[in-house]
Every structure is written in structure tokens, then in C-alpha cells.
Amino acid sequence: MKKLMYVLSVLIIASMILTACGTPPATVAPTAAPQVIEKTVVQTQIVEVTPMPGPNPEAIIEGVESNAEITFWTFWLSPTFDDYIQSTIARFNEAYPGVKVNWEDHQATFQDDLRNAFAAGNAPDVINLSVGEGWVSEYATEGLLLDLDDNVPQEVKDIYFPGLWQEQLVDGKNYQFPWYNFVAVELINTQIYQGVPQVDAEGTITGYTGGAGLKIEDFPKTIDGLPALCKTIKEKTGKLCDIRLTVNDVLAQMTYEGDVKVISDDGTEFTFDSPEAVAWLQMYVDMVKDGTVDKTIIVAEQDRDALNLFISGQAPFYQTGPNLIRLVREQNPGLYGYLAVVPAPVGKSGVAGKGGMGISVNESTQYPNASIALAQFFTSPKSMTEFAKLVPVYPSSPSAYDDPFFSAEPVAIEDSAKPAAKEFISKLADIVPTIPNKADVNQIVLDAVQQALFNGVDPQQALSDAVAEANALLP
Amino acid sequence: MKQQPIMIKKFSLTRLHVGLRAILKQQPTLTKKFSFTPYLFLAPALLVIAVFIFYPIVAVVYYSFTDYNIVTPPVWVGLRNYQQLLQDDVFWQALKNSFIYLLVTPILIFLCIILAIIVNRKLPGINAFRALYYIPVISGSVAVGISWRLMLDTNGLLNSLLLSLDLIKEPIQWLAEPRFSLPIAMLLTTWMGLGYYMMVFLAGLQNISEELYDAAMIDGCNAWQKHWHISLPGLRPQITFVAVISSLAALEVFNEIFILFGPGGGLLNSAVTMVFYLWRQAFRLQNAGMASAIAMVLLVITLAFSIINIRALERGTEEE
Numbered sequence: 001m002k003k004l005m006y007v008l009s010v011l012i013i014a015s016m017i018l019t020a021c022g023t024p025p026a027t028v029a030p031t032a033a034p035q036v037i038e039k040t041v042v043q044t045q046i047v048e049v050t051p052m053p054g055p056n057p058e059a060i061i062e063g064v065e066s067n068a069e070i071t072f073w074t075f076w077l078s079p080t081f082d083d084y085i086q087s088t089i090a091r092f093n094e095a096y097p098g099v100k101v102n103w104e105d106h107q108a109t110f111q112d113d114l115r116n117a118f119a120a121g122n123a124p125d126v127i128n129l130s131v132g133e134g135w136v137s138e139y140a141t142e143g144l145l146l147d148l149d150d151n152v153p154q155e156v157k158d159i160y161f162p163g164l165w166q167e168q169l170v171d172g173k174n175y176q177f178p179w180y181n182f183v184a185v186e187l188i189n190t191q192i193y194q195g196v197p198q199v200d201a202e203g204t205i206t207g208y209t210g211g212a213g214l215k216i217e218d219f220p221k222t223i224d225g226l227p228a229l230c231k232t233i234k235e236k237t238g239k240l241c242d243i244r245l246t247v248n249d250v251l252a253q254m255t256y257e258g259d260v261k262v263i264s265d266d267g268t269e270f271t272f273d274s275p276e277a278v279a280w281l282q283m284y285v286d287m288v289k290d291g292t293v294d295k296t297i298i299v300a301e302q303d304r305d306a307l308n309l310f311i312s313g314q315a316p317f318y319q320t321g322p323n324l325i326r327l328v329r330e331q332n333p334g335l336y337g338y339l340a341v342v343p344a345p346v347g348k349s350g351v352a353g354k355g356g357m358g359i360s361v362n363e364s365t366q367y368p369n370a371s372i373a374l375a376q377f378f379t380s381p382k383s384m385t386e387f388a389k390l391v392p393v394y395p396s397s398p399s400a401y402d403d404p405f406f407s408a409e410p411v412a413i414e415d416s417a418k419p420a421a422k423e424f425i426s427k428l429a430d431i432v433p434t435i436p437n438k439a440d441v442n443q444i445v446l447d448a449v450q451q452a453l454f455n456g457v458d459p460q461q462a463l464s465d466a467v468a469e470a471n472a473l474l475p
Numbered sequence: 476m477k478q479q480p481i482m483i484k485k486f487s488l489t490r491l492h493v494g495l496r497a498i499l500k501q502q503p504t505l506t507k508k509f510s511f512t513p514y515l516f517l518a519p520a521l522l523v524i525a526v527f528i529f530y531p532i533v534a535v536v537y538y539s540f541t542d543y544n545i546v547t548p549p550v551w552v553g554l555r556n557y558q559q560l561l562q563d564d565v566f567w568q569a570l571k572n573s574f575i576y577l578l579v580t581p582i583l584i585f586l587c588i589i590l591a592i593i594v595n596r597k598l599p600g601i602n603a604f605r606a607l608y609y610i611p612v613i614s615g616s617v618a619v620g621i622s623w624r625l626m627l628d629t630n631g632l633l634n635s636l637l638l639s640l641d642l643i644k645e646p647i648q649w650l651a652e653p654r655f656s657l658p659i660a661m662l663l664t665t666w667m668g669l670g671y672y673m674m675v676f677l678a679g680l681q682n683i684s685e686e687l688y689d690a691a692m693i694d695g696c697n698a699w700q701k702h703w704h705i706s707l708p709g710l711r712p713q714i715t716f717v718a719v720i721s722s723l724a725a726l727e728v729f730n731e732i733f734i735l736f737g738p739g740g741g742l743l744n745s746a747v748t749m750v751f752y753l754w755r756q757a758f759r760l761q762n763a764g765m766a767s768a769i770a771m772v773l774l775v776i777t778l779a780f781s782i783i784n785i786r787a788l789e790r791g792t793e794e795e
Contacts, residue, residue, distance in 0.1 A: 116545070118545075142544075142546055144546065238645070294629065294648070294651075295742070296628075296651040299739060299742065301738040301739050302737060302738075305737070312630070314629075314630050439759065439761055440760055440762070443759075443760060447744070450743050451743065454743055455653075455743055
């Protein structure tokens with residue numbers, strides 16, 4: 001214990017000595033005057049702000065009814081384009097808050113559904129109608145669609161190609177926002193049209209075997225060249241041409257292909273038995289007589305029948321839009337590798353055809369401005385460009401083509417029409433006048449065409465009889 | 476040996492009529508107190524029938540005198556639709572085609588009786604054989620029609636077979652030849668109906684007592700005579716039944732034509748029947764008024780057929 005006390009005493013004394021030898025503690029000198037000290041204080045605050053929406057550049061229709069609830073019907077777009085349609089509706093809701101859009105896609109029964117809906121008084125507010133099939137004029141003639149010429153400002157009309165805005169007028173008024181369009185192309189099965197390429201050791205094509213030996217670049221530029229082409233293909237390969245008449249609108253085909261004036265200017269009599277009309281029909285009669293076209297296809301009701309024949313690899317060529325090349329790729333990948341695409345031949349009218357799809361507004365909608373806004377929104381350059389990036393369809397407005405997407409070099413064969421699309425679409429026009437009782441008259445003409453094609457009736461006689469019958473239907 | 480009574484005999488319309496008359500005669504003895512209760516029980520069914528049967532019938536009668544395109548209100552035109560119908564070549568062709576289609580009925584009866592006799596044997600695996608015949612009945616007309624289309628296609632099975640046998644030099648476009656349109660459709664209808672009607676005849680055959688055949692054998696009948704003298708008379712109610720049902724079905728044929736030839740109904744309207752023409756007028760040309768007039772004509776024809784067939788049925792059962 002004594003020893004422990006001794007050690008502790010030594011340690012305490014040693015620590016006291018060491019402390020006395022250390023540096024004295026720093027002291028703050030007294031200041032003579034007050035100093036300014038600059039200090040930066042960072043303070044984080046969470047502030048909830050409700051932004052005031054500025055004018056949305058996409059909201060170009062004024063007077064849109066607040067809290068409007070509108071129904072939008074499309075034709076055969078679901079399920080492939082569900083995401084696109086829904087995202088476009090979401091963008092529309094940002095541009096026009098408060099408008100609720102109920103979207104429905106109708107397919108094979110679209111026309112029946114729509115007629116029944118109009119009859120029941122619950123037709124949709126905004127409707128996707130085919131311009132090509134003449135649906136816009138069909139419903140506009142019945143007074144079921146809203147006249148857009150009187151309800152849409154000029155600066156909005158100017159967004160679209162003039163030919164497309166005015167392409168299906170009824171009594172001089174437009175009833176559709178032009179939507180997506182197709183570039184008519186000719187799909188060629190090179191195995192039949194050209195033959196299977198023979199390649200030497202260096203990979204150079206030395207010739208073709210098994211096909212008609214024709215050159216892709218020699219494909220006819222006009223309809224007149226088709227009979228000779230089909231004859232050559234039949235002789236060399238035994239294959240028949242996959243050519244289909246537009247059976248739902250034969251008069252339109254006559255007009256575009258044969259430059260036929262189908263009804264007098266005053267609309268009092270039909271004139272589709274003129275020499276031009278007879279020459280047009282005679283061309284097809286000759287092809288049927290020669291056995292160079294597939295008879296099951298030439299008056300097939302469904303375009304898909306003709307497409308299916310081509311996809312099966314049995315047809316040398318087929319006219320369609322590049323958007324349907326994807327079906328060839330999906331259903332017959334072997335054929336996809338042998339595809340070539342050329343511009344579709346034009347008829348004597350020199351006009352390539354009508355636009356594809358339009359969007360119309362129900363005349364009796366409760367919310368005309370909201371409906372017009374939705375129709376315009378879907379057909380706007382931005383919406384259309386986004387759509388065109390998903391599938392080879394082409395916008396109805398010139399400014400859409402400013403997007404680099406359209407000037408980019410085509411990679412896939414589906415895109416081969418892209419560089420020429422703007423010019424092609426700008427020239428589309430509906431040159432067929434409004435036909436009274438169109439469905440009945442079309443059936444009369446179709447029956448006459450069939451009589452000439454398959455029953456040996458002289459084309460002049462068949463068409464003259466049809467004119468007499470159709471004249472009886474005029475008001 | 477007396478033949479067993481058959482089901483159809485129990486439902487004789489004559490007997491029903493007599494029975495009803497007897498009940499009505501007894502009515503004075505019944506209590507006349509009115510009660511809502513039975514009507515309440517009947518109301519739901521009557522409502523459904525009124526909405527889905529009575530109203531459409533009355534509406535069709537009315538529309539047949541109007542110009543009606545479905546989307547706009549009908550306009551009264553009197554007898555104009557009927558007058559146009561009489562002058563319409565396609566309508567007469569459709570009528571002719573429908574009557575030609577009735578040939579399916581005797582062909583079906585003949586083939587189905589033969590098939591029923593063939594499968595009415597106690598052989599191993601016969602049930603599987605019967606089931607095979609029944610497959611077209613349960614397959615659905617759309618599926619069957621599509622497979623037939625593929626078979627008759629220019630590059631289809633039939634042409635491949637004929638070409639490989641050197642029977643033809645180049646493929647025949649079967650569905651694009653007006654002269655083949657109706658026979659092809661009739662063949663399809665016959666093929667699809669075989670299984671169902673065969674079952675009806677098979678049930679009839681199994682209802683005929685074996686003792687009759689034994690007696691016939693003892694009397695020295697051969698197989699042909701047995702069926703001629705026993706099976707056919709024994710199948711008479713089934714024959715009448717099949718005749719009624721299949722002839723009405725033939726008059727109303729639509730699916731086969733549509734699937735084989737599409738909405739065009741064959742080149743030159745070669746396969747257009749009454750119901751097909753009705754559909755075309757209503758849903759292709761939007762002439763619901765004209766379509767209703769066709770429906771009325773069809774109603775008269777089918778009613779006449781039904782009355783003739785029921786009379787034949789009643790006469791047959793009374794003779795027994």
C-alpha cells in the first residue's frame with residue numbers, strides 16, 4: 001500500500017512539472033472596433049407550388065367545353081396501337097385539361113356498329129372514317145357529320161395539305177380532318193417476277209432462273225402496261241396476276257384508272273358508258289379472257305383475300321401500302337427476303353388516288369369544340385409523325401415532313417416509300433363526284449362489270465344497261 | 476310384332492287440338508275468379524318474347540312498306556318495295572337458287588339413312604365411327620367453310636390431287652366458276668348435316684324391334700328387302716322430321732355461301748340465296764325496307780312449307 005501511494009505521488013508531481021513547462025493557453029486579444037463578418041447561410045426549404053399552366057402549344061382549338069366527356073371510335077387500330085392511342089389521349093388531356101375521352105376500337109363490324117349507333121342516337125362524338133372507302137361522304141350526305149369548314153378556323157385548316165382538306169366535299173363542305181395516308185406501292189415477289197438469282201463464286205449475280213426474267217425497273221408506270229405484263233408472267237411462270245377491282249367503289253376506280261366522267265355536271269344522269277369507260281372495262285375483260293388474272297381475286301370483296309394470295313407466295317405482284325409489308329414479314333418470312341417495292345402504276349387521270357383515313361365529328365355531339373379539338377389533335381403534325389414512326393403511314397400536313405425521320409435514308413423495305421412520300425401525299429385528291437344512292441349504284445355497276453367479265457356480255461352493252469338502271473335511282 | 480310407339484306420335488298437333496277443344500268445352504265448369512298470379516309468373520317470359528319476337532315481326536312488316544336505311548327514320552312508300560322486288564332479276568335468281576338448294580333435303584335423307592344403317596351394327600369401335608361422322612356438326616360452319624375454301628383454292632388440295640393424277644392440265648378456279656358455286660355450297664351443307672341427321676335415323680332404327688327383322692329373315696328376305704320393307708317404313712316419322720327441318724334450313728342458308736364466296740355471293744350472283752340477298756340489301760346496301768319485303772316473302776314461303784310438312788307429318792302419324 002505504501003508502495004502504491006509512493007508511485008501515485010511521483011506521477012502527480014511529474015505531471016505538475018510537465019504542465020508548468022507547456023505552451024500557455026491562447027488568449028483572445030481585446031478588439032479595438034467592431035468587425036463585419038461575412039457568412040453564407042444555406043437554408044433548405046420545401047415549398048409546395050401549384051404551377052399556373054401556360055398556353056399549351058398543342059391546344060389550338062378555342063372554346064373547348066370544360067368537363068366534356070366525349071367518345072372516340074377508331075377503325076381497326078387495337079391492340080397493335082393501343083399504347084400510341086392512349087399516350088396521344090394523355091397528351092390531349094394535358095393540352096385540354098378537363099376533357100374526358102372514352103376510346104373504343106371497332107373492327108370488322110365497324111360500319112354496322114356505327115349505323116346502329118346513329119340509328120339508336122348514341123353515335124360517338126369523334127369518328128375515324130375511311131376516306132378511301134367513301135364513308136365520310138356516306139355519312140355526311142345523311143347530315144350526320146359536323147361541317148368543319150364553318151367550325152374550324154382558317155389557320156387550323158392551313159395545317160393540312162389543301163388537296164386532303166378538300167378531298168371529300170359534300171355540297172362543297174368538308175367533313176373530315178385528314179388523318180393518316182398510304183403511299184400506293186407495288187410489292188413484287190422477285191422469285192416469280194424476276195427469278196431466283198444465280199450467284200458466282202465472287203458473289204456476283206450472273207442471272208436468274210425459274211421466274212419470268214423481268215427487270216424490276218421495267219415495272220409499268222401506268223395501268224395500261226399491266227395486261228402485257230400479266231401475259232408474259234403467265235406464259236413464263238404459269239402464275240396469275242393478283243389484281244383486284246375496288247368492288248366497294250367501282251366508279252372511283254373507273255375515274256382514277258380510266259379518267260371516266262361518271263355523272264353529268266348537273267347530276268341528272270350517269271355517264272359511265274362513255275368510250276373511256278368501255279375501254280377501261282375492256283382492258284379487264286381481255287385479261288380475264290386471256291386467263292392471266294386470278295378470277296377469285298379480281299372481284300373479291302375483301303382486300304385481304306388478294307393480300308393473302310400474295311403472302312402465300314403464289315402471286316407475282318400486289319398493290320398495297322407499305323404498312324402491310326409487316327404482314328408479309330410476319331406470315332411468310334421466306335418471301336420477305338425476296339420482296340421488291342416499286343411505285344404503283346397510275347391511271348389515265350394521272351391522280352394517284354384518295355387519302356386514307358379521316359376523323360370526323362358527329363353533327364349532334366353535345367361537345368362540338370372538344371370533339372373538334374380531339375379530331376384536330378390526333379391529326380396534328382406531331383401526333384402524325386409519332387404514328388408514322390410506328391408504322392409506314394404518312395401524315396396529312398406538310399410541316400410533319402420537316403421531321404428528320406422522313407429525310408433519313410430508308411433502312412427496311414417498309415420505309416422505301418418514305419423519301420417520296422411528301423410529294424405523293426400532297427397530290428392525293430378525291431376526283432370522284434358525290435354519287436346519289438352510291439351503294440345501290442355501285443352494286444349495279446359491279447353487276448354490269450361481272451356480266452362483262454364472266455358472262456360474255458359486251459362491255460358497251462353492260463355499261464349502257466347499268467347507266468339506264470342507275471339513272472332510275474336518281475332523285 | 477307391333478312397332479313401338481315413337482315420341483313424335485305423342486306430339487301430334489291433331490291430338491293437341493282435340494285436347495284443347497275438350498278443355499275449352501269444360502270451361503263453364505271452371506271457377507271464373509280472376510287472378511293476377513298466373514300472369515305475374517308469365518310476365519317475364521312474355522316480356523322477353525314480346526321484345527325479341529313479337530316486336531321485330533311487327534317492325535319488319537312495317538319496314539317492308541317503307542324506305543329505311545337504318546340511320547335515318549323510315550319513310551312510308553306503300554307497296555313500292557314489293558313492286559321493285561318483282562322487277563329485280565337478282566331476287567328471282569335468289570329465289571330460284573333457294574329452291575334448287577332444297578335438293579339438299581332428299582340427298583341428305585338418302586345418304587343419312589344409308590349411313591345410319593351402316594353404323595347401326597354391333598361392331599368393335601362403331602361408336603368411334605359414329606363420332607367421326609358427327610364431328611362436322613360440332614365443328615362450326617365458319618371453321619368448316621374456311622377449310623373447304625382452302626381445299627378448293629386454286630392452289631388447294633383438290634387441284635393438287637387432280638393435277639398429280641393428271642386429270643386436269645391446269646388448276647381449276649372452283650370458287651370462281653359460276654356453274655360450280657351452288658353445287659359446292661350444297662355439297663358443304665350436305666356434308667355438314669350428315670352427322671346430325673344420321674343420328675336421328677340411327678335413333679329411329681334402334682327403335683325398330685329386332686323381331687321384325689328376324690321374322691323377315693325367316694320369310695326369306697335378303698338384306699336389301701329387310702331395309703326396304705322394314706327399316707324404311709319404320710323410319711317414316713324420322714324422314715318427315717328431317718324433311719321439315721332440313722328443307723327449312725335449306726331455305727334459310729347463309730353461312731356456307733358467305734364463307735365460301737364472301738359478301739359477293741359468288742360470281743354473277745351464282746350462289747345468292749333468299750336470306751343472303753336479304754342480308755345484302757339490309758347490311759351492304761342499307762335498304763332495310765327492301766330487306767324487310769324479302770323477309771316477308773320468305774316468311775310466306777317458309778310458312779307454306781311448314782304447313783305442308785306438318786300436314787304430311789299429321790297424315791303420317793294418323794295412318795299409323
